[in-house]
Amino acid sequence: xxxxxxxxxxxxxxxxxxxxxxxxxxxxxxxxxxxxxxxxxxxxxxxxxxxxxxxxxxxxxxxxxxxxxxxxxxxxxxxxxxxxxxxxxxxxxxxxxxxxxxxxxxxxxxxxxxxxxxxxxxxxxxxxxxxxxxxxxxxxxxxxxxxxxxxxxxxxxxxxxxxxxxxxxxxxxxxxxxxxxxxxxxxxxxxxxxxxxxxxxxxxxxxxxx
Amino acid sequence: xxxxxxxxxxxxxxxxxxxxxxxxxxxxxxxxxxxxxxxxxxxxxxxxxxxxxxxxxxxxxxxxxxxxxxxxxxxxxxxxxxxxxxxxxxxxxxxxxxxxxxxxxxxxxxxxxxxxxxxxxxxxxxxxxxxxxxxxxxxxxxxxxxxxxxxxxxxxxxxxxxxxxxxxxxxxxxxxxxxxxxxxxxxxxxxxxxxxxxxxxxxxxxxxxxxxxxxxxxxxxxxxxxxxxxxxxxxxxxxxxxxxxxxxxxxxxxxxxxxxxxxxxxxxxxxxxxxxxxxxxxxxxxxxxxxxxxxxxxxxxxxxxxxxxxxxxxxxxxxxxxxxxxxxxxxxxxxxxxxxxxxxxxxxxxxxxxxxxxxxxxxxxxxxxxxxxxxxx
Numbered sequence: 031x032x033x034x035x036x037x038x039x040x041x042x043x044x045x046x047x048x049x050x051x052x053x054x055x056x057x058x059x060x061x062x063x064x065x066x067x068x069x070x071x072x073x074x075x076x077x078x079x080x081x082x083x084x085x086x087x088x089x090x091x092x093x094x095x096x097x098x099x100x101x102x103x104x105x106x107x108x109x110x111x112x113x114x115x116x117x118x119x120x121x122x123x124x125x126x127x128x129x130x131x132x133x134x135x136x137x138x139x140x141x142x143x144x145x146x147x148x149x150x151x152x153x154x155x156x157x158x159x160x161x162x163x164x165x166x167x168x169x170x171x172x173x174x175x176x177x178x179x180x181x182x183x184x185x186x187x188x189x190x191x192x193x194x195x196x197x198x199x200x201x202x203x204x205x206x207x208x209x210x211x212x213x214x215x216x217x218x219x220x221x222x223x224x225x226x227x228x229x230x231x232x233x234x235x236x237x238x239x240x
Numbered sequence: 241x242x243x244x245x246x247x248x249x250x251x252x253x254x255x256x257x258x259x260x261x262x263x264x265x266x267x268x269x270x271x272x273x274x275x276x277x278x279x280x281x282x283x284x285x286x287x288x289x290x291x292x293x294x295x296x297x298x299x300x301x302x303x304x305x306x307x308x309x310x311x312x313x314x315x316x317x318x319x320x321x322x323x324x325x326x327x328x329x330x331x332x333x334x335x336x337x338x339x340x341x342x343x344x345x346x347x348x349x350x351x352x353x354x355x356x357x358x359x360x361x362x363x364x365x366x367x368x369x370x371x372x373x374x375x376x377x378x379x380x381x382x383x384x385x386x387x388x389x390x391x392x393x394x395x396x397x398x399x400x401x402x403x404x405x406x407x408x409x410x411x412x413x414x415x416x417x418x419x420x421x422x423x424x425x426x427x428x429x430x431x432x433x434x435x436x437x438x439x440x441x442x443x444x445x446x447x448x449x450x451x452x453x454x455x456x457x458x459x460x461x462x463x464x465x466x467x468x469x470x471x472x473x474x475x476x477x478x479x480x481x482x483x484x485x486x487x488x489x490x491x492x493x494x495x496x497x498x499x500x501x502x503x504x505x506x507x508x509x510x511x512x513x514x515x516x517x518x519x520x521x522x523x524x525x526x527x528x529x530x531x532x533x534x535x536x537x538x539x540x541x542x543x544x545x546x547x548x549x550x551x552x553x554x555x556x557x558x559x560x561x562x563x564x565x566x567x568x569x570x571x572x573x574x575x576x577x578x579x580x581x582x583x584x585x586x587x588x589x590x591x592x593x594x595x596x597x598x599x600x601x602x603x604x605x606x607x608x609x610x611x612x613x614x615x616x617x
Contacts (some may be wrong), residue, residue: 085482089430128331131347131428178564178597179342207514208560216565
């Protein structure tokens, strides 16, 4: 049963996955166990991606399936027995940039890999990052950018985190097609990638999730 | 420039034809927004008026000592939307965004699954203007006509201003690959699901749009007599999709387009964003000299050069991030490495990766232009 669900996700068989999940919920199976099986499928997809067998499109397809599974399972999780998370990640596209495609893909993937994610949205003023870090206490703060106009805002947000004494409590990662290692240094971030799955792997490493 | 042995046009075409040049030709992808930034105009101003956009581009050209061919960019976001070149909802500075913001496209599922067959039946242009445009814009028919008139007027002035400066436009028009157009209209996630779960209607639409691109672009190129046409693609490479998707939905139609253009003596300028490392080998199948690859620094241009040495010219690829936050020395170093590594036997046009960013440092832009001029081929 467990392998079946993982394989279905690995083959992007959306309808069969949803049918499997509904059937198992209907038979009274522990929803957390079903969720774990799905996450195992997502991990397999991630491994195949890192091995070069799968591509971003396939990460997206599997994450979209997972999103639907999570929506089905969510009402069945009791407050006393919530799903365990692997860590907290705060994500946003900062002031000067309103693009969100890359950010949304990363958010979906992070959630599918068991992270609690707070998405700040787009065109986020740097002070709002500090405010949310204080409240949400993330392990990782991620900034996404498609255009270079977001770079100064990223730099400002990192400086504000430093001023507020919060910089040492979080890791800062940046991503998006326009970012480079040079931009990471300019911003004062800890990690940079143009690969969503590398972003997930970084968060897993930081939180000891893998 | 003292010491130059060729005119800008001679130099550009020698590079495209893979012949030796006296120095590398320079064609920065200077759009109205960085030109506005470099000349002290607001981004809102050039987003509202393409005559102002052209003024900013020409002023930059003159103030930075000129280069070999001018990248066309005298259009506003609304005009691009009216043309079908930016088939998405758009946020515009001065209207939806602060005056100093770059105009930006909004990724939404506007195109619906049933629209693929409408495109197949109606043709792209008719579908776009009679059905789709109203979903993304408030432009009326009169507005579209007015915007097209402004494009034409400024286009004529652009050609005259190029003549005054003894250079040619790099190309005219704003061609897009059908695959990219559909991905933008449908949104990338939904389009990906369609490719995997319901591929046939997508394939029918791409087939029709390919015929439409060929039929509409060739007369356009002939009218201007430039010998080049642009095809933009930012989402088809192996960064996004596996070879089986590329080979089914992109490559056959690309070959059709290049073949049709080349049979009329027209060179295809491919504007290819993102990492094409795993796709470069396919381009060996195209006729030698029939295309230029414009890369954005995500593709390894040196490895690509090794694959296509003596077969295709490259255009690029000084990274936007470097122009935005780097130093002039870093820009100079990058340009020199590019010229020696990818232009050692000709076949290179120096330009920015994707486009000059709208917060480019003036000293970095100058460093790119001057390094190109001062570095011997």
